[in-house]
Amino acid sequence: MSSTEALREHEAQERKANRARAKAGRSVIFKIIRCDGPGKPSRWESFKVPVEPGSNVISCLKWIAANPVTIDGKQTTPPVWDSGCLEEVCGACTMVINGKVRQSCSCLIDEYAPLEGDTITLEPMSKFPVVRDLWVDRARLFNALKRVKAWVPIDSTYAQGAGPKESPEHQQTRYRLSECMSCGCCLEACPQYNIEEDESKWDESFIGAHAISQARLFNEHETGKRLKGERLEELSDKGGVGDCGNAQNCVKVCPKHIPLTESIGAMGRATTIHAIASFFTGKK
Amino acid sequence: MGNDSGFMNRHYFLLRRLHSLSGILPIGVFLINHLLTNSTIAWGLVNSRASENVAPGTIEQVGEMTARRVGTFQHEVTFINEMPFLVLIEVTLWVSIAFHAILGVYFARTGKSNTARYAYQDNWRYSLQRLTGYIAIFYIFYHVATLRWGWTFMSPTDEPWSHSQAASTFSLALRGQAQGIGFGGILVSLFYFVGVTASVYHLANGLWTAAITWGLTISESAQRRWGYVCAGLGAGLMLMAWSSLIGFLLLDVNHARAVEADMHAAHGTHVETTLPVAEADH
Numbered sequence: 001m002s003s004t005e006a007l008r009e010h011e012a013q014e015r016k017a018n019r020a021r022a023k024a025g026r027s028v029i030f031k032i033i034r035c036d037g038p039g040k041p042s043r044w045e046s047f048k049v050p051v052e053p054g055s056n057v058i059s060c061l062k063w064i065a066a067n068p069v070t071i072d073g074k075q076t077t078p079p080v081w082d083s084g085c086l087e088e089v090c091g092a093c094t095m096v097i098n099g100k101v102r103q104s105c106s107c108l109i110d111e112y113a114p115l116e117g118d119t120i121t122l123e124p125m126s127k128f129p130v131v132r133d134l135w136v137d138r139a140r141l142f143n144a145l146k147r148v149k150a151w152v153p154i155d156s157t158y159a160q161g162a163g164p165k166e167s168p169e170h171q172q173t174r175y176r177l178s179e180c181m182s183c184g185c186c187l188e189a190c191p192q193y194n195i196e197e198d199e200s201k202w203d204e205s206f207i208g209a210h211a212i213s214q215a216r217l218f219n220e221h222e223t224g225k226r227l228k229g230e231r232l233e234e235l236s237d238k239g240g241v242g243d244c245g246n247a248q249n250c251v252k253v254c255p256k257h258i259p260l261t262e263s264i265g266a267m268g269r270a271t272t273i274h275a276i277a278s279f280f281t282g283k284k
Numbered sequence: 285m286g287n288d289s290g291f292m293n294r295h296y297f298l299l300r301r302l303h304s305l306s307g308i309l310p311i312g313v314f315l316i317n318h319l320l321t322n323s324t325i326a327w328g329l330v331n332s333r334a335s336e337n338v339a340p341g342t343i344e345q346v347g348e349m350t351a352r353r354v355g356t357f358q359h360e361v362t363f364i365n366e367m368p369f370l371v372l373i374e375v376t377l378w379v380s381i382a383f384h385a386i387l388g389v390y391f392a393r394t395g396k397s398n399t400a401r402y403a404y405q406d407n408w409r410y411s412l413q414r415l416t417g418y419i420a421i422f423y424i425f426y427h428v429a430t431l432r433w434g435w436t437f438m439s440p441t442d443e444p445w446s447h448s449q450a451a452s453t454f455s456l457a458l459r460g461q462a463q464g465i466g467f468g469g470i471l472v473s474l475f476y477f478v479g480v481t482a483s484v485y486h487l488a489n490g491l492w493t494a495a496i497t498w499g500l501t502i503s504e505s506a507q508r509r510w511g512y513v514c515a516g517l518g519a520g521l522m523l524m525a526w527s528s529l530i531g532f533l534l535l536d537v538n539h540a541r542a543v544e545a546d547m548h549a550a551h552g553t554h555v556e557t558t559l560p561v562a563e564a565d566h
Contacts, residue, residue, distance in 0.1 A: 003405075192394060237293070238296040244497075245410050247407045247410030248406040249398075252402070261496070266499065269500070272301075
């Protein structure tokens with residue numbers, strides 16, 4: 001078992017133990033960061049929420065939105081958050097829960113606050129600009145995917161016929177990378193990825209583990225590899241894979257268990273070979 | 285955007301990789317060699333040939349073990365000092381260290397430690413790499429300035445370090461006095477302990493991350509295996525660094541001087557003396 005797997009197993013055991021001792025009919029305290037809009041100051045507000053069996057953070061947020069009264073009895077606005085699929089495949093509801101980043105839809109209250117009066121803190125991700133309350137604008141994350149051309153180039157003026165064959169082994173490797181849902185957990189936990197509100201600086205700021213891994217995914221694709229050189233050029237430049245500091249938090253917080261640090265190593269190797277080849281051939 | 289950042293951006297990949305490479309070659313290789321040399325002040329005691337050039341009377345006075353330790357260390361320092369193109373080697377090292385330090389600070393400032401929230405071992409390793417880098421800059425500067433450039437105003441002793449009396453003058457610079465240790469000596473010794481520990485950690489961890497940077501280790505298992513190698517190397521170097529410090533702290537300065545004097549008498553012409561004026565006139 002790798003150290004990352006061992007860590008995940010340890011965390012899973014902790015959650016399981018909490019689930020086993022969860023008290024029925026309890027109330028938990030939700031401590032939420034509130035912010036009225038971009039650039040506005042933020043504040044903490046607490047709410048007492050009755051927990052139903054199987055409740056998750058989103059269902060509790062819905063309860064708070066329907067009963068927006070703080071623990072001190074003060075009437076407030078309903079909290080705002082982003083969410084989509086509610087089954088941990090879209091990444092939209094990612095937030096910082098009890099100090100660590102994860103999806104809120106799959107976050108069971110029994111696993112985080114098993115006893116009466118236990119507290120759950122909710123914060124928006126700190127690496128993206130806040131739109132309101134727990135809702136952030138992840139545009140820079142998607143811009144990073146454009147930087148590495150994370151797609152397969154198939155546009156043409158005529159039919160090009162069937163694509164190249166793919167081996168099952170190769171497909172297995174790529175499948176794990178393809179599970180990325182662009183949620184932003186790897187970026188939130190990364191000490192090298194920091195908030196950049198100035199859009200003009202995005203293309204020189206650290207691109208992040210998700211985009212490095214997606215560049216690997218599409219470089220490994222038999223048709224996608226047509227853009228390999230362009231992807232490696234982008235990853236070699238400022239803000240590319242060289243800006244990774246190897247803290248390896250990304251792989252530990254990835255909800256899809258994508259081998260992000262292996263992708264970083266693979267792209268390190270690819271950029272090394274690309275640079276040597278460019279030096280001797282003059283080709284980019 | 286200024287010219288500097290323009291240059292930086294145009295050659296970003298090359299500068300990044302030169303930063304990584306310079307930490308290993310020449311700096312890392314030199315550090316290993318330097319610690320090997322230094323640790324002879326402790327492990328020289330197993331070198332039975334080291335006392336061959338020390339007079340029997342001196343051995344009787346200082347003891348066989350001190351004679352061997354100082355004898356081996358002085359022999360190594362003399363060897364280094366007689367290497368050809370020594371100035372070139374030195375300047376290459378100074379330039380490399382300055383390059384690695386300046387770029388290192390620039391790169392380190394792009395990160396923001398978050399071990400409070402994500403207290404993983406790897407995350408601590410990341411933060412420590414940056415902290416030890418900062419410590420190493422101050423430490424190496426102090427070390428080179430006081431011993432090599434003779435800036436003794438920062439040293440607890442007025443006596444400059446001399447390659448012909450390598451052990452005694454260094455022990456003096458570490459402790460501040462020939463007998464025992466003074467307040468300044470305690471501070472300098474602690475600084476040396478922290479400084480070499482930080483430097484060794486920085487090299488061992490830097491070797492581990494360099495393998496990812498260059499793409500030698502990709503899979504998590506490969507990274508783990510290379511991690512054992514780097515940890516082993518780090519532990520070995522740490523042992524050498526700490527035993528060197530203990531060796532110098534437990535050295536009688538006057539005894540060391542006696543051994544060094546004998547070494548130079550045996551070595552003949554290499555003793556640093558000014559030529560007689562009459563001879564120089566011919």
